[in-house]
Amino acid sequence: MNNASLSQLRGKTAIAGVATFGCGEAPGYSDMDLLANAARRAVADAGLTMNDIDGLCTASVLATMWPMEVVEHLGINARFIDGTMIGGSSFVAHLMPAMLALEAGQCDAVLVCYGSAQRTSTLNRKEVAKARRRMDPQPYEHPYEPILPLSAYALAASRHMHEFGTTRAQLAEVAVSAREWARLNPDAFMRDPLTVDQVLASRMVSDPLTVRDSCLVTDGGGAYVLVRAERARDLPRPPVYVLGSGTAVWHRQISSMPDLTVTAARQSGEQAYAMAGLAAADMDMAQLYDAFTINTLLFLEDLGFCAKGEGGAFVADGHIRPGGSLPVNTNGGGLSWGHPGMYGIFATIEAVRQLRGEAGDRQVAAPATAIVQGNGGTLSSQSTAILGTGDTL
Amino acid sequence: MNDHAVSRPAPAARVYADALAEGQFRIQRCRACGSAIFYPRELCPECGAGELDWFAPSGRGTVHATTTVRRKPEAGGDYNVALIDLEEGPRLMSRVEGIAAEAVRIGLPVQARVAVTEGEGLLLFDAVASNNAGESDHE
Numbered sequence: 001m002n003n004a005s006l007s008q009l010r011g012k013t014a015i016a017g018v019a020t021f022g023c024g025e026a027p028g029y030s031d032m033d034l035l036a037n038a039a040r041r042a043v044a045d046a047g048l049t050m051n052d053i054d055g056l057c058t059a060s061v062l063a064t065m066w067p068m069e070v071v072e073h074l075g076i077n078a079r080f081i082d083g084t085m086i087g088g089s090s091f092v093a094h095l096m097p098a099m100l101a102l103e104a105g106q107c108d109a110v111l112v113c114y115g116s117a118q119r120t121s122t123l124n125r126k127e128v129a130k131a132r133r134r135m136d137p138q139p140y141e142h143p144y145e146p147i148l149p150l151s152a153y154a155l156a157a158s159r160h161m162h163e164f165g166t167t168r169a170q171l172a173e174v175a176v177s178a179r180e181w182a183r184l185n186p187d188a189f190m191r192d193p194l195t196v197d198q199v200l201a202s203r204m205v206s207d208p209l210t211v212r213d214s215c216l217v218t219d220g221g222g223a224y225v226l227v228r229a230e231r232a233r234d235l236p237r238p239p240v241y242v243l244g245s246g247t248a249v250w251h252r253q254i255s256s257m258p259d260l261t262v263t264a265a266r267q268s269g270e271q272a273y274a275m276a277g278l279a280a281a282d283m284d285m286a287q288l289y290d291a292f293t294i295n296t297l298l299f300l301e302d303l304g305f306c307a308k309g310e311g312g313a314f315v316a317d318g319h320i321r322p323g324g325s326l327p328v329n330t331n332g333g334g335l336s337w338g339h340p341g342m343y344g345i346f347a348t349i350e351a352v353r354q355l356r357g358e359a360g361d362r363q364v365a366a367p368a369t370a371i372v373q374g375n376g377g378t379l380s381s382q383s384t385a386i387l388g389t390g391d392t393l
Numbered sequence: 394m395n396d397h398a399v400s401r402p403a404p405a406a407r408v409y410a411d412a413l414a415e416g417q418f419r420i421q422r423c424r425a426c427g428s429a430i431f432y433p434r435e436l437c438p439e440c441g442a443g444e445l446d447w448f449a450p451s452g453r454g455t456v457h458a459t460t461t462v463r464r465k466p467e468a469g470g471d472y473n474v475a476l477i478d479l480e481e482g483p484r485l486m487s488r489v490e491g492i493a494a495e496a497v498r499i500g501l502p503v504q505a506r507v508a509v510t511e512g513e514g515l516l517l518f519d520a521v522a523s524n525n526a527g528e529s530d531h532e
């Protein structure tokens with residue numbers, strides 16, 4: 001399918017319901033418990049019942065046959081199932097197959113859902129990491145004991161600093177901006193004031209990234225419901241239309257990344273912009289998967305908000321803080337709102353809440369468009385979504 | 394064992410690991426397009442061809458990206474993780490030894506060395522003493 005025919009999908013589907021559940025700490029809840037609670041609430045938010053759901057997109061960090069477990073637990077009969085698992089971008093990447101299935105008439109209502117109890121689970125994260133090294137070995141990286149994924153992002157950051165003169169203080173500005181947004185969000189996990197100096201003085205983990213350059217580890221479930229646009233208009237919430245979607249994967253291991261300073265978001269973004277017929281300048285906000293502070297700089301550049309190499313200066317000028325020219329990660333992001341393992345679905349949900357005007361103190365003034373960037377692996381998978389209100393159709 | 398098992402070539406990952414265990418660093422080159430390839434593969438990632446020949450690279454490389462992984466002294470202390478560009482083209486992950494972890498800089502010339510421990514080989518790199526080391530920081 002070429003871009004011209006993908007453009008025909010622009011605005012044909014809409015997110016009709018969203019929900020999060022148990023974000024932060026949810027002791028006693030399993031991944032599935034969190035997913036199911038978010039799913040039930042998202043379906044209710046859409047004005048539907050679980051019996052209306054006949055399409056499912058989901059993925060799990062731990063379970064390889066997860067869609068079957070979710071079908072069973074939720075008691076749904078799904079005629080369309082997508083279990084694509086490309087890390088944290090998965091739930092942004094699920095948009096395109098879901099749109100195609102809806103447009104083809106394969107199904108009428110797709111539930112995209114996720115849950116993770118990674119913070120409070122009795123499953124020890126070190127044990128999980130050890131098991132993963134056996135089940136998904138990377139024999140050309142693991143012997144050198146990088147802290148994965150963190151050290152991979154640190155290597156990319158080292159290269160960005162070398163090529164463009166990006167500084168640790170500029171990276172820290174990303175964390176501070178995220179915290180400024182989190183301070184406006186009662187649902188954010190970390191809301192204490194944070195300064196650049198505090199980030200610089202925080203514990204170094206893998207140079208140049210400190211613990212404050214790194215996303216949080218929290219629990220949480222998230223879900224959204226996608227339906228055809230004409231149906232969304234009959235449902236209770238203001239429809240948030242999918243205007244563009246693109247996904248690209250260029251590598252798995254950081255050592256195979258073609259250029260450490262350019263991510264596949266450049267390709268996924270181009271695809272999404274082309275489908276939407278829009279450009280960076282048309283975006284009223286950006287929800288960028290900030291697993292680490294370097295991510296935000298890379299995605300601002302690769303999605304065209306500033307030139308390659310100028311991400312550091314862009315954020316240092318205050319553009320992404322509350323009141324800046326480009327609202328970024330308005331919930332506080334993975335750095336300060338929370339990070340239940342695969343954050344892409346939460347970035348999507350925040351964009352929907354903003355476009356509906358439901359974001360409270362952190363509400364962006366009358367936004368019509370949002371770009372969402374999902375990231376997975378070690379900058380490996382990139383999925384871009386462009387969402388819009390009815391005014392954009 | 395089926396009919397074809399006898400003539401089936403060993404998988405590249407096995408050939409690589411076996412050579413490394415004997416202290417030999419070997420990588421592949423595509424017979425069709427000439428690309429040097431790392432990590433070991435069953436086909437050329439550049440052109441898709443299946444005829445790949447093993448050769449010994451020079452072992453000369455340059456640090457492309459570097460990080461110091463912080464670790465408590467009682468657990469062994471800080472260590473380096475780096476991406477190295479081989480002279481022949483491929484990039485790989487390794488550890489630079491012979492200088493302090495935090496002294497490893499992008500652009501530093503390095504030389505490959507295979508450490509064999511208990512029958513397993515590990516590819517490492519040593520910093521190459523160079524009068525130009527300071528300048529190479531800005532390659």
Ligand SMILES: [Zn+2]
Nearest residue numbers: 423426437440
């Ligand atoms: Zn080739």
